[in-house]
Each structure stands twice: as C-alpha cells, then as structure tokens.
Amino acid sequence: MNNINKQKMKTTIQLTNKLTNKRPTNDQQTTTTKEIKEYKKDKNIKKEKTPPTPKGEQSEKKIDKIDLYLSFVASDEWKLPVKNWLEYKQTRGQLYKTEKTFKTFLKKVKDESGDEVSNFIEAVEQSIKNNWSGVFPKQKEKPAFARHNNNQKEYEKF
Secondary structure, three states, X not given: OOHHHHHHHHHHXXXXXXXXXXXXXXXXXXXXXXXXHHHHHHHHHHXXXXXXXXXXXHHHHHHHHHHHHHOOOOOHHHHHHHHHHHHHHXXXXXXXXXXXXXXXXXXXXXXXXXXXXXXXXXXXXXHHHOOOOOOOOOOOOOOHHHHHOOOOOOOOOO
C-alpha cells in the first residue's frame, strides 16, 4: 500500500473516531452527512489543485498528433485520404494513441489496398459512411437475387 492510500485510510479512521468518539452505543448521536461533508471540505481547502488544461490546448495537441502521423506517410497522394481518416477518428475520440499503432494501421492498409490509393479512398469513404471505427476493404455489391434468396443457387451464366 502506498503512502497516499495509507494516509487516506488513517484520515478516514481519524474522522470516524473524531465524529463518533468510538462509542458504539445506541444512545449516541449519529454523525450526519453534513458534518462529514464540512470536515472533508475544510480538509480539501488546504490542498492545492492544479488547474484543468483549457480545451484549446488539448485540441492543439491532437492536431499536432495528426501532423506527426502524416509525417510517416511517404507519398503525397496518400496524405489527403489518411488525413481525412485521422480527422474522422479524432471526431469519434478514437485517434491512434501511439506512433506504433498508427504505423501498424498504415502498413496494414497499404497491404490490403494493394498499395493503390484509390482502393484506400473507397475504403475510407465506405467506413465513414457506415460509421465504422476501422478501415476495411471495399465490399463488393452482391446481385439483388443473391441478397434476397440465400437458399437459391446462383443462376447459371447464359
């Protein structure tokens, strides 16, 4: 147990002892929630809190992250669709956490698309349209009869 947890536990025991006087009898007045809140409030006033980071600074960090990830994209023709995908991921709150995860994503996407940027663009558009969290190869359209009649065999070609 670290020092902070020990200190919290000790403070809780002290608070309980102070407010109840260690008397477990039924005639003792119970400690009210108000008293406990006031005690904790007084204790918390003494602690200094770090101010929260403004939202503008957080979004700048994420924008910098997108620029960092785009620096790993070698080809200029791949940069725009990759940027579109990263911005989409950012709006979902799912931007890649590390450089390694982004590099793995980029390698996998290039392999699956046959290193063709047009295949990747189609996959990104499909993923955004379907609100998917990942990029998947473009699905081929099935003929209408195959979609509705799973039990029927495909018609023979004429």
